[in-house]
Every structure is written in structure tokens, then in C-alpha cells.
Amino acid sequence: MARVNVVIALTISAVVAGLFGGLNLHDTISAFNHGLGGGAQIALSYALLGAFAVALSHSGLTTLISKKIVHSIGANPDAANIRKVRYILLFALLSMAIASQNVLPIHIAFIPILVPPLLHVMSKLKLDRRLVACVMTFGLVTTYMILPVGFGGIFLNDILLANLRANGLQAVTGEVTHAMLIPALGMFVGLLIAVFISYRKPREYNEEQILAVEPEDGINKRNITIALIAIASTLAVQLYTDSMIFGALVGFVIFSASGALKHTADQDIFNQGVRMMANIGFIMIAAAGFAAVIKATGEVPSLVESVGTMIGQHKGIAAFLMLFIGLLITMGIGSSFSTIPIIATIYVPLALSFDFSVAATIALVGTAAALGDAGSPASDSTLGPTAGLNADGQHDHIRDSVIPTFIHYNIPLLIFGWIAAMVL
Numbered sequence: 001m002a003r004v005n006v007v008i009a010l011t012i013s014a015v016v017a018g019l020f021g022g023l024n025l026h027d028t029i030s031a032f033n034h035g036l037g038g039g040a041q042i043a044l045s046y047a048l049l050g051a052f053a054v055a056l057s058h059s060g061l062t063t064l065i066s067k068k069i070v071h072s073i074g075a076n077p078d079a080a081n082i083r084k085v086r087y088i089l090l091f092a093l094l095s096m097a098i099a100s101q102n103v104l105p106i107h108i109a110f111i112p113i114l115v116p117p118l119l120h121v122m123s124k125l126k127l128d129r130r131l132v133a134c135v136m137t138f139g140l141v142t143t144y145m146i147l148p149v150g151f152g153g154i155f156l157n158d159i160l161l162a163n164l165r166a167n168g169l170q171a172v173t174g175e176v177t178h179a180m181l182i183p184a185l186g187m188f189v190g191l192l193i194a195v196f197i198s199y200r201k202p203r204e205y206n207e208e209q210i211l212a213v214e215p216e217d218g219i220n221k222r223n224i225t226i227a228l229i230a231i232a233s234t235l236a237v238q239l240y241t242d243s244m245i246f247g248a249l250v251g252f253v254i255f256s257a258s259g260a261l262k263h264t265a266d267q268d269i270f271n272q273g274v275r276m277m278a279n280i281g282f283i284m285i286a287a288a289g290f291a292a293v294i295k296a297t298g299e300v301p302s303l304v305e306s307v308g309t310m311i312g313q314h315k316g317i318a319a320f321l322m323l324f325i326g327l328l329i330t331m332g333i334g335s336s337f338s339t340i341p342i343i344a345t346i347y348v349p350l351a352l353s354f355d356f357s358v359a360a361t362i363a364l365v366g367t368a369a370a371l372g373d374a375g376s377p378a379s380d381s382t383l384g385p386t387a388g389l390n391a392d393g394q395h396d397h398i399r400d401s402v403i404p405t406f407i408h409y410n411i412p413l414l415i416f417g418w419i420a421a422m423v424l
Helices: 006-020 025-057 061-073 079-099 107-114 116-124 129-146 151-166 173-179 181-198 207-212 221-241 244-258 266-297 300-311 315-333 336-353 358-370 380-389 397-423
Strands: none
Touching: 006 025, 006 266, 025 107, 025 221, 025 244, 025 266, 061 116, 079 107, 079 116, 079 129, 107 116, 107 129, 107 244, 107 380, 116 207, 129 151, 129 181, 129 358, 129 380, 129 397, 151 173, 151 336, 151 358, 173 181, 173 358, 181 358, 181 397, 221 244, 266 300, 266 315, 300 315, 300 336, 315 336, 315 358, 315 397, 336 358, 358 397, 380 397
């Protein structure tokens, strides 16, 4: 919010955390450097996806999609028609975000490919990009919280349930999804507020900036066919290898080898894509280093244990503080999947000592981990939408992705997670 670059903020915070957590400067820097490698894979994935997205934009396919949508608005669009197309577009993006977690588990790979070509359409519709960020983040986060398929299966069964059982909670598979329904309802309430209250008003964007990043290529049927083959190949390779890097690489090679980009230097296309995603990649690398320092201090369990000594036997306060501390941890680390193993070790015996039920304990741990995924500067759930929406430089990561998703999802999730802990 103070306009400090996220990479700088993460790096300084890592040093502060290490020194206050009992590490000396040498050990802090060593832990940070060791952790940087953990973000390299996702950073390279973003870079190659950016190159593939730019290559795709030069094929004419994205231009075709935009023209089809603009045509559906009509030459003289009225308010009702614009509203209809706005909701259709939002629903399509929401459906894609949900499918990317469960049906076709490609995670955020679709965003830098699908969203930049739609920026011109969004501008015509005067659609607030903060709303688009909230819609996509809802699909990315809520889906894995309640649907035990794809990434949801990993989160609910392989990580959440496994760690609960490992720490002595007698939970069964069916209880996990049921316990997470109330917290997920909080996410849904936040989505409704974003759609119908916060960002329902039209917002203007600079058309010249959007057109400046759009290629002037015409529509060529051969190139459209190559683009479709490249997309299908990228998806197939990613699902087969479980690697966004090789999926995007195959797609880019198909474009390059087919001659679809013969009028444009491959190197220029690749550089444009890497430049578009460079900031996102560096944030992910810095976030991995920060997380490594936090873990190296060994002070996260101490933070969690302090809850018990602070509040005595006040059950409601205990639930709130466990959720709030989970919010802080996940926002810093940037991954709810990585947070569960850290907090479950302490949260399970702590919850049982306060006589929370099995379902309430599941809700506490699951919600504490999910809190902060939306609204974190270093989370895929905010970085992904920014990667697509900021292709023309008109969507600020902190002010237009992080703050809107924090307000609309973390606050309701904190409230509904607390309700779940108290009523289950």
C-alpha cells in the first residue's frame, strides 16, 4: 500500500524475520538463498507461459475471440445488452478458474493466455478489472476448499486430512468437505458483494494502452488452426508431465516450427513474453526465500502456542486468534498448501484442549490455511489474475488484486470460519 515493490518488501521482511526470530545475519541470508530455488520452477513457468501467450496473440486467434464478443454486443449496444455480455464474460472466466483446479488441473496457466486478449473487450464493456480479479480468485481458492478433485483432492485429502490424522485427530474423509462448507459460504458472500455492490459501476481504461500491446496481425485460418493445435498440445503435455514449463515450451515450439510467426522474430516474441511475466516470477522467487527464512527461525510453532497462554479458556477468542494467526502465516508464505503442515501440529492438540469437535477442528485448520491465500501479495491466487489483467500496465498488483481480494474474501472467511468453529 506504501508503493514499495513486493520483491523488496519480501526481501527486507525476510531479513527482519530472521533477525527477530533468533538467526544471525549470515544464517538468515543463507536460509533465504537456499529457499530461492523453490520459486525458480514457477518463475520459469510464468516466463514460458508469457512467451506462449504473446505467440498466441500473434496467431490471430485472440483477435478472433475479441471480435466475436464485440460483435455480440452489437453496433449500438444498450445497457441491457452490455450487462448481459458482462455477466456472460464473468461467468466464463469463473468457470475456467474452477475448471483449472478440478476438471483440467492446469492451475493459473490459462490466465496469461486467455485474459490479455479480452482486455479490449473488458474496456468496451467498462468492466472493472478489480471485479475480474475477485471472480478469478474466487474460482481458484473456493474450488480446492470444497471439491475433492484435482487440486481440491490434494488440499483436502492428501494434505489437510493427512496432517490432521498425523496429529491425532480421528477424522474421516467425508467430514472434511462437510466441515469446509460454511467457510466456503463466506467466500461466496464476498463474491456477491464484489459483483453486485463494490465493483458494479463502470470503470474507464485507456484504450491506447490496450491497443499498444495488441498485435496488428489479421486473421489467418492456417494460423488459427496452428494456434488450436498449440493450445491442445500445451494442455496435453502439461497434464502428462505435470509441468507448466514443458507444456508452454511445446506450445511455443509448435508456433515457431510451423512458420506462423515467420514475420516476427522468435527472439522478440520470447523476450516480450518474459518481460510481461518477469515481475511475477521475481515475486515468486522472493516469496520462496521469505518462506524458507520463516521456517528456519522455528518460531511459527511458538507463535501458535502463545495463543493458549494468552486467552485461558475463552473458546470463542481461541478460535478467532487461531484463524487470525493462520491469516498472517499464509499471507506471508503465499500458499495455503504449505501452511497446513506448519500449523496442524499445534492447532490440533490446541483445538482439542478447548474441546472443539472433530468437524470444528477441521474447519479451524482448513480455514486458517485458506485465509490469506486470497489477499496475499505472494500468492498464485492474486499473482495469476495480475499476470493477465496487467498486460497493458493498467492493473496494479497491490491495489487492484491484493486489496480487493483481501477485503472481499479474507474478512468473510474469518467471520464464517469462526462461525463454523463455534457451531459444528
